[in-house]
Amino acid sequence: MSRTVDDLRNEIRLAVGRYERTESTAFTKxxxxxxxxxxxxxxxxxxxxxxxxxxxxxxxxxAIGEKDEVDPERAGHPFRKAELESLATALRDE
Structure with missing residues (x-):
């Protein structure tokens, strides 16, 4: 079964010691x-x-290898599902 964006965000939050959210929200600072x-x-x-x-x-x-450089000008949008999947995988591998 495919995981939703909300499922991935919550997995990532828990992996870094944050708390799960019941509503759909982007990451806080x-x-x-x-x-x-x-x-x-x-x-x-x-x-x-x-x-x-x-x-x-x-x-x-x-840091997770999705981009070759740190460019905030081109990273203004929230993480896409594929990026969340890569991030969740990177955190699982830690």
């Missing part, structure tokens, strides 16, 4: 930061604020 840590993308932590979601998503895509 805090969840993206936790995913960054789990996949080994080290964003600039010298500020008191998290970077924009686009930078966090770009770093995650780069």
């Amino acid at each position: 805090e969840a993206l930061a936790a995913i960054c840590e789990a996949v080994g993308y080290d964003y600039d932590r010298n500020t008191n604020r998290l970077p924009p979601k686009s930078q966090l998503r770009a770093g995650i895509r780069w």
